[in-house]
Amino acid sequence: MSDHVKLFIPGPVEVRKSILDAQAAWMIGHRGKPFETLYARIQVGLREIFFTKSRVLVSTSSGTGLWEGAARNCVSDDPAGGVLATVCGDFSERWADVFERNGKATTWLTVPHGHAVTPALVREALQARAAAGTVPFEAIALVHNETSTGVTNPLAEIVAVVRELSPETLILVDAVSSLGGVKIDFDGLGLDVLLTSSQKAFGLPPGLSFAAVSDRALAKAATIKNRGYYFDFIELDKFGQKNNTPSTPAISLLNALDRQLADIAIEGVENRFARHAQLAAITREWAQRNFALFAEDGFASDTVTCISNTRGIDIGKLNAYLATQGYHISDGYGTLKGKTFRIAHMADTTADEMRALLAAIDRFLAQ
Ligand SMILES: Cc1ncc(COP(=O)(O)O)c(C=O)c1O
Known part of the structure; x- marks a missing residue:
């Protein structure tokens, strides 16, 4: 950790x-x-x-x-x-x-x-x-x-x-x-x-x-x-x-x-954009498999995924568990609090780090 x-x-x-x-x-x-x-x-x-x-x-x-x-x-x-x-x-x-x-x-x-x-x-x-x-x-x-x-x-x-x-x-x-x-x-x-x-x-x-x-x-x-x-x-x-x-x-x-x-x-801007697209694809695939995307089809962001909380999980409890694993994600914003949660995949995050976070959420879901 x-x-x-x-x-x-x-x-x-x-x-x-x-x-x-x-x-x-x-x-x-x-x-x-x-x-x-x-x-x-x-x-x-x-x-x-x-x-x-x-x-x-x-x-x-x-x-x-x-x-x-x-x-x-x-x-x-x-x-x-x-x-x-x-x-x-x-x-x-x-x-x-x-x-x-x-x-x-x-x-x-x-x-x-x-x-x-x-x-x-x-x-x-x-x-x-x-x-x-x-x-x-x-x-x-x-x-x-x-x-x-x-x-x-x-x-x-x-x-x-x-x-x-x-x-x-x-x-x-x-x-x-x-x-x-x-x-x-x-x-x-x-x-x-x-x-x-x-x-x-x-x-x-x-x-x-x-x-x-x-x-x-x-x-x-x-x-x-x-x-x-x-x-x-x-x-x-x-x-x-x-x-x-x-x-x-x-x-x-x-x-x-x-x-x-x-x-x-050194990374190169085009590589940076490609990495963001890859992180978004990993996150979206996970979100669709476990929940649903909040954004309408075709307009989901490559830097932050907003996930519909279709399983009604307690986002506070999820974040409390993630804190024990060394991670923090976002609840929904404003009126979307509890109904959605958000995972950012931006800046210098790598695909391995993204997968490790999603695996930690999987462990919470499996409890
Ligand atoms: C799309 C968007 N615009 C503007 C802002 C406000 O920016 P700042 O918090 O840097 O003042 C935010 C903050 O999250 C944002 O997400």
């Missing part, structure tokens, strides 16, 4: 010891050359994973901070404009709430838990908007991988619909629980904001978040007066161009990121 409880929850995830150790390096000042060198190296690695040649903003916050940043920088306060917020679970609902709490006109497009946001529904919403004769949505917000339901939305197909019907609408994508484990081609898809957190498929401790931001999104931000301060994309980009950050960054976490990016380059 391992010397600690290994996390198979969808964030924070298990972080390798070498990454944890990288945080213990001596401090450097963030206004000096060594920091610039570190930041520049990190940019190279991040751009590979985001599939972009342009900037990836680095924020000392969890992903929620960049949710707020996207809301404030990419949508004006004009009540006639606003955002089309697609909602397919608790996290996408929270992002919609973030837009509302920042005073942005928010149109909700909601599908039931377990279902994906479809291109057809987005088409309908955009057509209804056009038929109403109002200005187009300033932005559409989509959570790529809904962590509460284990659903991955068909991003490329939705992007195609938005580009066809509403080309001026910015496309804002939350890939908090998928980026780094699943390929999302920022430049190829022509996205405007693609954001993620450190504590999921990147396999880092919590505390950092990253966002690729298009020139178009920055141009939009320049037209918005009240962008806030800490998550002002223009300011973050201005400093980023000088390999720096507007305020004091979490230097220890950046050291961990630097180390992890080097390891990801």
Whole structure:
């Protein structure tokens, strides 16, 4: 058994010891050359994973901070404009709430838990908007991988619909629980904001978040007066161009990121994506054999599997047993607590580790 409880929850995830150790390096000042060198190296690695040649903003916050940043920088306060917020679970609902709490006109497009946001529904919403004769949505917000339901939305197909019907609408994508484990081609898809957190498929401790931001999104931000301060994309980009950050960054976490990016380059991003697909296949096969998948057919996530608790097992008892074996998984989220449970298969997990966890659950089920 391992010397600690290994996390198979969808964030924070298990972080390798070498990454944890990288945080213990001596401090450097963030206004000096060594920091610039570190930041520049990190940019190279991040751009590979985001599939972009342009900037990836680095924020000392969890992903929620960049949710707020996207809301404030990419949508004006004009009540006639606003955002089309697609909602397919608790996290996408929270992002919609973030837009509302920042005073942005928010149109909700909601599908039931377990279902994906479809291109057809987005088409309908955009057509209804056009038929109403109002200005187009300033932005559409989509959570790529809904962590509460284990659903991955068909991003490329939705992007195609938005580009066809509403080309001026910015496309804002939350890939908090998928980026780094699943390929999302920022430049190829022509996205405007693609954001993620450190504590999921990147396999880092919590505390950092990253966002690729298009020139178009920055141009939009320049037209918005009240962008806030800490998550002002223009300011973050201005400093980023000088390999720096507007305020004091979490230097220890950046050291961990630097180390992890080097390891990801050794593994190779395509291999990393293939490993995530393999882990997902192992987990889904087990889930279908013992329970059922919560996600509708064809949309199950490659980073987290949400399992319908068809046998009515006590998830608390399961986790208590797993703790004795050195593992921890997640109960269902919000209203799905008890009805579902979730197993994360992201970051640096290997197929052997995945099988060992599932074997431990099998032992609990056999009791
Ligand atoms: C899909 C999704 N978006 C956003 C968030 C919020 O991110 P953070 O906890 O890093 O603020 C989460 C957290 O689990 C998430 O799963």
